[in-house]
Amino acid sequence: MRLSRDFLLRIVGCCALAALSGCLNPGFGPSTRAEEPLNAPVTPVQSSALPGAANGVIGSGPVKVGLILPLTQGAGQSAVGLSMRNAAELALSEAGASDITVLVKDDRSTPDGAREATQAAINEGAELILGPLFAADVRAAAEVARGAGKPVIAFSTDMSVTSRNVYLLSFLVESYVDRIVDYAASRGKKSIAVMAPENDYANVAVGALQTSAARRDMRVAAIERYRAGGAAGAASKIAALGDQIDALFIPEQASAMPEVARALTANGLDARKVQILGTGLWNDSRVLSLPALQGAWFASPENAGFVAFAQRYRAKFGSDPTRVATLAYDSVSLAAALARTQGARRFSEEVLAASTGFNGADGVFRFKPDGGNERGLAVLQVNNGSTVVVSPAPRSLSGA
Structure with missing residues (x-):
């Protein structure tokens, strides 16, 4: 299984909820499609190495929120699930735990587990469901939440799981x-080729590239x-295009980029001759040191937000967070801020999909009415x- 992505305007320490709530005032790898690739796999570990990863309660506030996480997988506990649970605890410790109670439920990394966990959280009074992480589990949880009239903020990167009141907080x-594509067009790039692996992530990326290129009147010369x-x-076929292209988009994962870089070099393709473009998967040391990619551009959250979050996490728990831990941190911070400031309308569609958006550990974000x-x-x-x-990265979203 592969996992999710990031966000950015500064929420540091106790300022997290102030920033989140302030933004609300008028004037944030493989399943069926592209399951969460930004991170390492969910790794089962010995339970003795990760004490305390279990269903439980965080906080003591009057508003209850369900947090559905893959705390276990198979016979072992999940490092990713525990890291996300810890991030939720960090969020409430920084915000003060008096606004919400987080009901932490283990989905066992399965749809049946997600269904049962969501129902249990709702039975215990949850008004909002945060999670799960994997797309199939999100579908199962959303079915239960929809029947109970409760919104969901999930962590999958698969847009096919979204619907009205089922939102994704992940990095799409x-x-x-x-x-x-917008940046490349702004720098005068007019003709782009695509070199993409045959996998679900690349299928989504190629489709998005074609849509974005058409919007910016950029020619897609070859795929x-x-x-x-x-x-x-x-790479050989791309090189044969010669000066017909001025940009090359490669939606490949970090682990495969050394092979791709060798292919580019062997065919005389590098960022000095054609502008190479990628996605946030490239924010990885395995990619950044490759000679063929020096000068390449890719979109990503800036690193400062996650670095600050990781320092606070490390100080509290004595270990490093997984990259997706900010999803749990931001979702819990957001739920607490809305419970504090928005009264009975706190988790309504009007509030969750507000065009002004919110600030998270990885930057500014907003939900779309369609769930993206x-x-x-x-x-x-x-x-x-x-x-x-x-x-x-922008400090506010256009149109807000």
Whole structure:
């Protein structure tokens, strides 16, 4: 299984809820499609290594919220699930635990588990469901929540699970593609080729690229797909286009990029000759040091928000958070802020899908009425093993 993504305007320490609630005033890898690829897999570990990962209660507030997480997988506990549970605890410790009670439920990394966990949370009074993480589990949880008239803020990256009142807080490939295409067009790029693996994530990315390119009057000169081990053949066909293209989009995961980079080099393709573009999956040391990708651009949250979150997490729990832990942190922070400031309308569609949006650990975000989201993303340039921000993430969303 593969996992989710990030957000950005600064919420640091106890300022988290103030920023979240302030934004509300008028004047944030594989299942059926593209399951959460930004991170490491859910890894079963020995229970003795992760004490305390179990169903439970966080906080003591009058408003109850269900948090559905993959705390276990198979016979072991899940490091990802525990990290997200810890992030929820951190959120309430920074906000004060008097606004909400978080009912933590284990979905056992299965749809049946998600269904049972959601029903249990609702039976205990949950007004809002946060999670689950995996798309099939989100579908099961949403079915239960919909029947009870409760909204869901889930963590999958699969847009097919969304519907009215079922929102995704995750990092969507569509957002990465929109941002990088918009930036490339703003820098004068007019003709783009695509070199993409044959997998679900790339299917979504290629479709989004075609839509975004059409919106910016950018020509899609070629789309070359390849199977594992076949990047060289695709690169050869792209190289044959010569000066017909000025940009090359590669929606590939970090683990496969060394092979892709060798194929690019062998065919004379590098970012000095054609602008190479990618997604947030490239914010990884395995990609940033590859010679063929120096100068490449990709869309991603800026790193400062997660770094600050990780420092606070490490100080509290003595370990590093998984990358998706900010999803639990932001969702719980948001629920607490809305419970504090919005009264009886706190989890209504009007409030959750407010155009003004919210600030999270990874930046500004807002939910769309269809359940998707928009995020403030930066454009980063690969630079000698690190990144340089070439276009900062917005501090507010256009149209808000």
